[in-house]
Amino acid sequence: xxxxFLLYQNEMGKTVxxxxxxxAMILMFVFIGGCALTYKGVESFTSYYWQDYGHVSDxxxxxxxxxxxxxxxxxxxxxxxxxxxxxxxxxxxxxxxxDNLTDQTRAQLLARLYRTAAEAITRRNYSYDSIFETMNDRxxxxxxxxxxxxxxxEALKAEEHRIVADTNMLNAELDQLEYVFLGxxxxxxxxxxxxxxxxxxxxxxxxAIYKEVYGWLDKYADKVDVSASDYILAQADNxxxxxxxxxxxxxxxxxxxxxxxxxxxxxxxxxxxxxxxKHGTVxxxxxxxxxxxxxxxxxxxxxxxxxxxxxxxxxxxAGSAISSxxxxxxxxxxxxxxxxxxxxxxxxGLALLTVQTALLLFSYLLSLLFTGMLFGFRNFGTVVYYAxxxxxxxxxxxxxxxxxxxxxxxxxxxxxxxxxxxSLTHNTAVSVTLPLLGIFGGLLAELIMLLGGGRPxxxxxxxxxxxxxxxxxTGVPSIFEVFNSEYGADAAVTPLFSWIYVxxxxxxxxxxxxxxxxxxxxx
Amino acid sequence: METVLEVKQLNKSFxxxxxxxxxxxxxxxxxxxxxxxxxxxxxxxxxxxxxxxxFPDSGEITICGHSLSKEYEAAMQCVxxxxxxxxxxxxxSGIVNLKMYxxxxxxxxxxxxxxxxxxxxxxxRAGEKVxxxxxxxKQRIGLAQGILHKPKLLILDEPTNGLDPAGIKELRTIIxxxxxxxxxxxxxxxxxxxxxxxxxxxxxxxxxxxxxxxxRVDELKTLGTGERYDYGVSDAAAAIALLNGLGLAAERIxxxxxLERITVQTEGARLPELTYKLLTAGIGVYTVSRExxxxxxxxxxxxxxxxxxx
Numbered sequence: 001x002x003x004x005f006l007l008y009q010n011e012m013g014k015t016v017x018x019x020x021x022x023x024a025m026i027l028m029f030v031f032i033g034g035c036a037l038t039y040k041g042v043e044s045f046t047s048y049y050w051q052d053y054g055h056v057s058d059x060x061x062x063x064x065x066x067x068x069x070x071x072x073x074x075x076x077x078x079x080x081x082x083x084x085x086x087x088x089x090x091x092x093x094x095x096x097x098x099d100n101l102t103d104q105t106r107a108q109l110l111a112r113l114y115r116t117a118a119e120a121i122t123r124r125n126y127s128y129d130s131i132f133e134t135m136n137d138r139x140x141x142x143x144x145x146x147x148x149x150x151x152x153x154e155a156l157k158a159e160e161h162r163i164v165a166d167t168n169m170l171n172a173e174l175d176q177l178e179y180v181f182l183g184x185x186x187x188x189x190x191x192x193x194x195x196x197x198x199x200x201x202x203x204x205x206x207x208a209i210y211k212e213v214y215g216w217l218d219k220y221a222d223k224v225d226v227s228a229s230d231y232i233l234a235q236a237d238n239x240x241x242x243x244x245x246x247x248x249x250x251x252x253x254x255x256x257x258x259x260x261x262x263x264x265x266x267x268x269x270x271x272x273x274x275x276x277x278k279h280g281t282v283x284x285x286x287x288x289x290x291x292x293x294x295x296x297x298x299x300x301x302x303x304x305x306x307x308x309x310x311x312x313x314x315x316x317x318a319g320s321a322i323s324s325x326x327x328x329x330x331x332x333x334x335x336x337x338x339x340x341x342x343x344x345x346x347x348x349g350l351a352l353l354t355v356q357t358a359l360l361l362f363s364y365l366l367s368l369l370f371t372g373m374l375f376g377f378r379n380f381g382t383v384v385y386y387a388x389x390x391x392x393x394x395x396x397x398x399x400x401x402x403x404x405x406x407x408x409x410x411x412x413x414x415x416x417x418x419x420x421x422x423s424l425t426h427n428t429a430v431s432v433t434l435p436l437l438g439i440f441g442g443l444l445a446e447l448i449m450l451l452g453g454g455r456p457x458x459x460x461x462x463x464x465x466x467x468x469x470x471x472x473x474t475g476v477p478s479i480f481e482v483f484n485s486e487y488g489a490d491a492a493v494t495p496l497f498s499w500i501y502v503x504x505x506x507x508x509x510x511x512x513x514x515x516x517x518x519x520x521x522x523x
Numbered sequence: 524m525e526t527v528l529e530v531k532q533l534n535k536s537f538x539x540x541x542x543x544x545x546x547x548x549x550x551x552x553x554x555x556x557x558x559x560x561x562x563x564x565x566x567x568x569x570x571x572x573x574x575x576x577x578f579p580d581s582g583e584i585t586i587c588g589h590s591l592s593k594e595y596e597a598a599m600q601c602v603x604x605x606x607x608x609x610x611x612x613x614x615x616s617g618i619v620n621l622k623m624y625x626x627x628x629x630x631x632x633x634x635x636x637x638x639x640x641x642x643x644x645x646x647x648r649a650g651e652k653v654x655x656x657x658x659x660x661k662q663r664i665g666l667a668q669g670i671l672h673k674p675k676l677l678i679l680d681e682p683t684n685g686l687d688p689a690g691i692k693e694l695r696t697i698i699x700x701x702x703x704x705x706x707x708x709x710x711x712x713x714x715x716x717x718x719x720x721x722x723x724x725x726x727x728x729x730x731x732x733x734x735x736x737x738x739r740v741d742e743l744k745t746l747g748t749g750e751r752y753d754y755g756v757s758d759a760a761a762a763i764a765l766l767n768g769l770g771l772a773a774e775r776i777x778x779x780x781x782l783e784r785i786t787v788q789t790e791g792a793r794l795p796e797l798t799y800k801l802l803t804a805g806i807g808v809y810t811v812s813r814e815x816x817x818x819x820x821x822x823x824x825x826x827x828x829x830x831x832x833x
Contacts, residue, residue, distance in 0.1 A: 335576055338627065
């Protein structure tokens with residue numbers, strides 16, 4: 001063992017020297033490029049929406065002012081008309097007046113909505129597109145209905161009253177929205193919702209469930225990050241809907257999307273949501289500003305990019321580990337040392353493993369650093385997953401390390417392939433190219449297809465893609481498979497079979513490399 | 524005398540081509556053993572088998588009493604050397620290469636590394652990267668690596684390649700001193716026969732994968748066919764015809780000072796008679812000189828002429 005350790009020290013010295021310049025270059029590139037692009041991206045994204053919403057808000061304000069002036073004029077005209085004698089004229093002006101009133105209130109509401117959105121974007125660096133669109137649609141829906149002609153002052157007053165009532169309702173919703181946009185505390189939002197719930201009452205049986213959920217959330221109200229609060233509340237709504245669906249539906253009934261209802265699936269989802277709600281955390285990978293999930297999303301992207309770089313480096317190192325020494329004959333100085341070839345091989349393998357792990361860890365720490373530098377060092381929250389019949393939580397950073405280890409195992413299999421090829425062929429080009437093609441071949445194929453498709457094919461060159469192929473080929477489950485339980489009863493192969501496959505594959509590749517290295521003549 | 528290297532009945536084939544046939548020899552402690560042969564004779568293949576690069580099809584190699592196949596590490600502990608050319612990590616300095624190699628041998632200290640660096644005359648350049656070295660400098664560091672752990676068997680394959688005359692002389696001195704002072708067995712293969720003559724105690728000659736002779740250098744020199752005399756004559760062709768007619772082996776050799784020259788294998792006692800006969804046949808005789816048989820003569824004699832450089 002001592003000799004293996006001494007050889008290992010030698011191998012580490014050589015490998016680190018080989019890899020250091022390359023890593024330094026890549027780091028510089030990633031750091032400068034990544035920071036510049038991210039900064040530019042965030043800046044342009046924010047300013048675009050701010051200008052857009054600010055401008056739209058000003059336009060609506062002008063519309064509202066014009067409509068108000070017109071309403072004043074029309075009301076003055078109406079007051080001069082007698083509905084009995086000038087029936088047709090009155091009805092015509094009354095309709096004009098009501099339309100104008102509708103336009104005016106709609107424009108005022110829209111101006112307020114856009115202003116709120118624009119301010120929120122500035123304050124929070126994020127566009128609440130979906131909420132904004134929803135509110136916008138509701139404003140339009142509320143005011144665009146077929147209105148019967150107004151023929152009397154009573155009817156006119158009733159319509160005015162209805163429009164005002166609609167406006168008040170929308171204003172109340174906007175108030176609610178402002179809580180979200182302008183960052184009310186989670187407790188405030190929760191209290192408000194509880195008040196609404198208690199005042200409205202529910203006929204569909206959801207009241208009890210809501211009360212239960214708010215009870216859970218109350219314990220965590222002071223701990224929840226305000227930026228995640230609206231999503232937790234959305235999650236609560238979703239949870240209640242799910243519980244209601246589970247109560248109402250049966251296995252045979254397809255849901256609204258036509259997908260067969262599965263009580264098991266829903267129960268799993270409920271278990272996950274229940275866990276998340278009880279622990280004040282967030283499920284899913286939605287991208288939102290200043291939330292743990294946004295940081296996770298950025299961290300995931302950076303980690304993936306880092307992993308691709310590590311794959312390329314490790315395969316280059318493994319593919320050249322034996323063949324380059326054979327080609328430049330430096331292997332001779334190792335062979336004449338008083339150690340068996342098996343030990344030399346073991347030292348090389350250990351050195352590769354160490355370098356790969358160190359590079360992955362380095363990439364992970366670098367991703368953490370970049371994420372913190374760009375979006376602030378904050379709590380990354382908990383990843384919720386379903387396994388062994390119950391929902392569990394794992395701190396995101398621990399999950400990221402687990403993901404790194406799983407990726408590392410998959411990369412290790414490709415590195416073993418490169419090492420085996422290097423040992424069998426003594427040809428570095430073949431040993432490096434074939435494994436790289438195995439991983440990046442899909443991207444290459446996509447690029448070739450895109451070249452004919454007229455899409456922005458340059459995107460295919462970006463390393464940020466998914467690592468699914470790496471895991472699919474090697475049989476090593478990805479973190480998503482582990483967390484989403486896809487790598488369980490639902491998987492095509494059982495975990496046991498999959499792990500046997502991984503171990504056999506790794507053993508076969510390492511044995512090939514070992515056997516060729518130890519038994520081949522060095523001529 | 525302690526046997527450091529014992530090679531018995533080695534055989535090796537590459538793709539049905541039998542390149543080494545029943546090669547056997549021994550190398551003793553404190554001697555410099557030369558391994559001679561024309562290109563493709565099997566010298567390097569034999570060395571590679573001794574150093575563990577190539578696995579023999581059959582036969583046995585024993586180093587310091589340890590079988591190479593069964594006690595590889597113990598056997599290789601006694602070996603140091605250079606095969607073909609010194610192979611070092613080009614991106615590392617000479618001194619780092621030596622340190623990396625020394626790490627695998629217990630007892631190699633920094634002082635020992637400095638000592639061997641001084642011994643091979645590389646103390647001023649050892650800190651530079653190997654890729655900046657000339658071939659001769661690489662040879663020196665390779666030699667330093669070979670003797671670093673004071674091996675009992677030092678194997679040097681073509682060690683004078685790339686060395687200037689001064690370097691060759693230094694190398695010869697180092698080898699002789701290593702053999703004498705540290706009682707190391709030195710196994711040297713080279714094409715430079717003159718160097719081998721001066722460097723080696725014993726020589727084995729290999730041709731077509733077969734050892735065709737193994738003698739002490741002084742014994743081998745006498746393997747020539749008797750004494751040899753060179754004549755400077757007016758008509759070389761007529762002289763050769765006359766001497767061949769008398770049953771003597773005579774042949775033309777390179778002219779010197781404008782004179783045609785021949786060489787003849789004969790005894791000194793017949794010299795007056797032969798000279799008289801040449802003169803009476805009308806052939807002018809201008810010079811007569813006695814020549815020593817060299818290792819080259821023995822080599823050519825044994826191998827029937829090969830690709831060697833005198």
